[in-house]
Amino acid sequence: MLFNSFVFLFVFxxxxxxxxxxxxxxxxxxxxxxxxxxxxxxxxxxxxxLLMAASTLVGYAGGRALERxxxxxxxxxxxxxxxxLLGAFKYAAFVGGNLTSFVGVITAHGFPGLHGFLxxxxxxxGISFYTFEGISYAVDVYRGxxxxxxxxxxxxxxxxxxxxxxxxxxxxxxxxxSDMALGLAQIFGIELPWNFNRPYRASSPIxxxxxxxxxxxxxxxxxxxxxxxxxxxxxxxxxxxxLATMGLGGLWHGASLNFVVWGxxxxxLLLSTHHLRRRGxxxxxxxxxxxxxxxxxxxWVFFRLHSAAAIGHAVAxxxxxxxxxxxxxxxxxxxxxxxxxxxVVPEEWTWDVxxxxxxxxxxxxxxxxxxxxxxxxxxxxxxxxx
Amino acid sequence: xxxxxxxxxxxLVLLAALATLNWWVDPFGEFWKPSAVQEAHxxxxxxxxxxxxxGGEYLPFKLDxxxxxxxxxxxxxxxxxxxxxxxxxxxxxxxxxxxxxxxEIVLKELRALPARPExxxxxxxxxxxxxxxxxxxxxxxxxxxxRYVLSRSAFDESARIVRRAPYVLxxxxxxxxxxxxxxxxxxxxxxAWRLDGSxxxxxxxxxxxxxxxxxxFTTDLRKLRTGIYDxxxxxxxxxxxxxxxxxxxxxxxxxxxVGFTPPDGKRYLRFFAxxxxxGPRWRAFGRLMPKLFGRYGYRWLDFxxxxxxxxxxxxxxxxGYHTDAACSMxxxxxxxxxxxxxLALVALGDSIPAARPRECHCRAGFVALFARxxxxxxxxxxxxxxxANSADLLRLLRERGGVHADMAxxxxxxxxTPWIRPDGSLRRNLAAxxxxxxxxxxxxxxxxEDGHGDPRxxxxxxxxxxxxxxxxxxxxxxxxxxxxxxxxxxxxVHPNAEGQRLIARLLYALPSARKK
Numbered sequence: 001m002l003f004n005s006f007v008f009l010f011v012f013x014x015x016x017x018x019x020x021x022x023x024x025x026x027x028x029x030x031x032x033x034x035x036x037x038x039x040x041x042x043x044x045x046x047x048x049x050l051l052m053a054a055s056t057l058v059g060y061a062g063g064r065a066l067e068r069x070x071x072x073x074x075x076x077x078x079x080x081x082x083x084x085l086l087g088a089f090k091y092a093a094f095v096g097g098n099l100t101s102f103v104g105v106i107t108a109h110g111f112p113g114l115h116g117f118l119x120x121x122x123x124x125x126g127i128s129f130y131t132f133e134g135i136s137y138a139v140d141v142y143r144g145x146x147x148x149x150x151x152x153x154x155x156x157x158x159x160x161x162x163x164x165x166x167x168x169x170x171x172x173x174x175x176x177x178s179d180m181a182l183g184l185a186q187i188f189g190i191e192l193p194w195n196f197n198r199p200y201r202a203s204s205p206i207x208x209x210x211x212x213x214x215x216x217x218x219x220x221x222x223x224x225x226x227x228x229x230x231x232x233x234x235x236x237x238x239x240x241x242x243l244a245t246m247g248l249g250g251l252w253h254g255a256s257l258n259f260v261v262w263g264x265x266x267x268x269l270l271l272s273t274h275h276l277r278r279r280g281x282x283x284x285x286x287x288x289x290x291x292x293x294x295x296x297x298x299x300w301v302f303f304r305l306h307s308a309a310a311i312g313h314a315v316a317x318x319x320x321x322x323x324x325x326x327x328x329x330x331x332x333x334x335x336x337x338x339x340x341x342x343x344v345v346p347e348e349w350t351w352d353v354x355x356x357x358x359x360x361x362x363x364x365x366x367x368x369x370x371x372x373x374x375x376x377x378x379x380x381x382x383x384x385x386x
Numbered sequence: 387x388x389x390x391x392x393x394x395x396x397x398l399v400l401l402a403a404l405a406t407l408n409w410w411v412d413p414f415g416e417f418w419k420p421s422a423v424q425e426a427h428x429x430x431x432x433x434x435x436x437x438x439x440x441g442g443e444y445l446p447f448k449l450d451x452x453x454x455x456x457x458x459x460x461x462x463x464x465x466x467x468x469x470x471x472x473x474x475x476x477x478x479x480x481x482x483x484x485x486x487x488x489x490e491i492v493l494k495e496l497r498a499l500p501a502r503p504e505x506x507x508x509x510x511x512x513x514x515x516x517x518x519x520x521x522x523x524x525x526x527x528x529x530x531x532x533r534y535v536l537s538r539s540a541f542d543e544s545a546r547i548v549r550r551a552p553y554v555l556x557x558x559x560x561x562x563x564x565x566x567x568x569x570x571x572x573x574x575x576x577x578a579w580r581l582d583g584s585x586x587x588x589x590x591x592x593x594x595x596x597x598x599x600x601x602x603f604t605t606d607l608r609k610l611r612t613g614i615y616d617x618x619x620x621x622x623x624x625x626x627x628x629x630x631x632x633x634x635x636x637x638x639x640x641x642x643x644v645g646f647t648p649p650d651g652k653r654y655l656r657f658f659a660x661x662x663x664x665g666p667r668w669r670a671f672g673r674l675m676p677k678l679f680g681r682y683g684y685r686w687l688d689f690x691x692x693x694x695x696x697x698x699x700x701x702x703x704x705x706g707y708h709t710d711a712a713c714s715m716x717x718x719x720x721x722x723x724x725x726x727x728x729l730a731l732v733a734l735g736d737s738i739p740a741a742r743p744r745e746c747h748c749r750a751g752f753v754a755l756f757a758r759x760x761x762x763x764x765x766x767x768x769x770x771x772x773x774a775n776s777a778d779l780l781r782l783l784r785e786r787g788g789v790h791a792d793m794a795x796x797x798x799x800x801x802x803t804p805w806i807r808p809d810g811s812l813r814r815n816l817a818a819x820x821x822x823x824x825x826x827x828x829x830x831x832x833x834x835e836d837g838h839g840d841p842r843x844x845x846x847x848x849x850x851x852x853x854x855x856x857x858x859x860x861x862x863x864x865x866x867x868x869x870x871x872x873x874x875x876x877x878x879v880h881p882n883a884e885g886q887r888l889i890a891r892l893l894y895a896l897p898s899a900r901k902k
Contacts, residue, residue, distance in 0.1 A: 006536070007529060358389070366396055369396070369397040372397070373537060378533065378539050
């Protein structure tokens with residue numbers, strides 16, 4: 001169920017919101033939200049909810065055990081168990097597929113049975129998100145940064161709360177989807193962290209990653225880059241840590257080699273920035289923003305396209321090897337508007353709706369109506385061709 | 387709170403207005419409008435219905451076509467059968483074809499039809515067996531309709547229609563003239579449907595109206611005929627099973643079926659034969675279909691080469707995919723002839739014609755033996771009900787509104803003996819039964835003495851049955867006099883295998899009698 005689907009907007013959300021505010025007791029509200037979240041996950045496939053319940057159970061039990069023992073073995077077991085679920089559903093097809101291709105190259109046969117089996121694996125919605133939540137929770141409890149949650153209901157709520165789920169990867173979609181998640185969470189009195197902060201205003205790749213998908217980059221920093229040693233063990237080790245972190249970060253986005261390449265590319269950008277800064281390179285802010293924008297855009301080719309041929313074709317086109325092409329005139333206004341929006345709108349642009357007059361509130365309601373009407377596009381099934 | 391109400395209220399009011407306009411104008415034809423079709427029926431002479439009003443609602447429209455006329459023969463298949471129409475003056479033909487149809491949709495369509503005897507011409511497309519081919523969704527759910535009425539794209543089109551034809555705001559359609567024909571539609575009837583379900587292009591009614599562009603020939607399978615042959619690696623076993631279910635359904639309903647595949651232009655034929663992707667599948671399809679239809683006792687006509695119909699290359703309106711009306715009707719003539727060669731046989735009666743193996747200890751009852759002896763394609767519909775007496779059979783026929791067939795076999799009366807006098811209800815019931823059988827050849831068998839009742843009563847019954855049969859123009863097989871106790875099964879009620887063979891022989895030996 002997507003936040004912008006009719007079933008969510010017109011059925012699920014109104015029912016949950018009305019029920020939430022109709023129930024006065026805090027604990028009953030918590031039960032409602034956990035149940036609603038499980039319905040949300042189970043909507044695509046019923047067993048997705050079972051998988052999340054299993055992950056919740058492992059995380060909860062692991063947290064309690066870690067609080068008692070502070071044992072590294074328990075931490076490893078908890079994290080390994082959580083990652084096993086993720087690995088089985090998200091990365092088995094990737095590893096197995098590459099393995100069969102490799103064996104296929106050598107034997108000319110591969111593992112046809114394995115290939116078919118792996119192709120049948122379905123990726124459960126949100127599995128990366130709740131797995132990473134469980135891992136960070138276990139690590140925090142182990143470090144003593146956090147007390148283990150004793151109430152299983154509260155822990156289940158922490159893992160399952162449905163506005164967490166984020167599934168889009170393209171900037172405006174992803175950013176807007178994150179904003180919807182923030183708003184949805186706020187309806188239930190929960191404040192989720194901002195995930196995007198005008199990333200194309202960044203004047204360096206380092207700043208870009210402080211503005212882009214902030215929750216993920218923070219997670220990667222706290223639970224991967226720093227445990228690997230961060231920048232505490234010298235420049236070379238820092239570079240290696242950066243590459244490893246970003247490579248794994250790339251893999252988190254999807255089980256495909258192109259995501260790894262994209263992650264490594266981002267890692268190279270980050271360490272290049274560090275080296276250039278150390279050598280005292282300074283450029284005017286506008287140039288820095290433009291250059292950052294271009295190198296990040298170049299990286300999206302690896303993110304968006306999955307085959308080497310398609311990537312090669314797109315890169316060649318970017319370097320004008322296919323000719324100058326035609327400027328998409330019909331998109332000019334949109335491009336100018338996007339640049340203006342990104343660059344001109346202030347960093348903090350908030351409205352207090354309580355100060356709005358009714359006319360302005362109605363105008364925002366009209367915008368909502370236009371937004372809802374723009375979610376789906378209908379096409380006529382008219383057989384006007386022969 | 388007041389702001390929240392204004393905010394949500396404004397959005398809801400605007401969305402409700404949008405949905406109402408889109409539903410009323412229905413720019414893409416997502417809602418079935420039976421009253422538009424009724425208006426076309428009511429007009430004198432009858433009008434056509436513009437495609438603007440039918441849109442994607444093919445299934446309810448086609449089912450309405452079937453039900454609104456005394457359909458006896460119908461065709462279904464893809465857009466390539468849509469030019470097949472009624473013969474002049476023929477009111478019993480219906481075209482139930484739909485563009486982008488698939489075997490799943492055919493099955494759904496046939497299941498929705500009543501189980502009365504029909505002749506079905508089933509146009510099967512080779513590309514249906516491409517697992518990657520997807521048929522049109524003929525049953526949009528609530529969410530799809532909600533998406534439609536709440537979409538801005540539908541609103542844009544609604545606004546365009548209202549600008550072009552403002553009367554739409556008050557009347558959703560009106561009668562328009564296209565050439566010399568009346569079409570119930572609005573503003574732009576690019577194509578229209580006759581009330582027998584066949585399709586007419588507006589340029590056929592008026593040469594000045596829209597004529598679709600012809601897709602250029604291409605060997606790019608992603609583009610050829612909108613990609614329906616692309617990535618075709620096998621004859622989909624699922625689709626073959628669905629086709630088998632279609633044929634099994636037709637057989638269970640007692641329909642006479644002739645299968646065929648519509649023709650392709652020369653250039654396409656050459657390409658299909660040579661293509662390494664299509665070629666093997668194309669040939670396998672050609673081998674499979676006659677076997678598949680034959681397994682159910684049905685005929686298959688392979689029209690892939692248009693010359694076999696015969697049609698010419700110039701009979702394709704688009705260079706090689708869709709045939710024109712003249713060629714389509716030549717196809718129909720071939721199908722009619724093939725259907726005529728296929729005999730529809732109906733059997734009525736009690737447990738003796740039903741011939742359950744556990745009673746007769748035989749593999750085939752007299753009905754099946756009789757059909758086999760005819761030595762020609764026969765579609766058998768055995769409506770015999772164990773335990774039925776003449777009153778039950780009469781009720782069954784009245785419920786069905788009679789039966790239509792080429793030949794009917796009747797054996798009833800055995801279960802009447804304890805309750806009905808021979809010159810009373812049995813005579814009346816049998817006479818009424820024979821009146822409800824619409825077949826040129828009706829053969830009745832009387833029954834035999836099984837030693838359980840009064841022999842004189844059985845003799846009277848046997849005589850009465852033949853008298854009534856002959857008085858109604860049916861031939862009567864005198865089983866009573868030919869049957870011996872040795873021909874009884876172990877239960878001493880039903881005939882054994884030899885007894886079934888005797889009844890079949892007696893019925894077969896009768897001269898064909900034309901029922902009045």
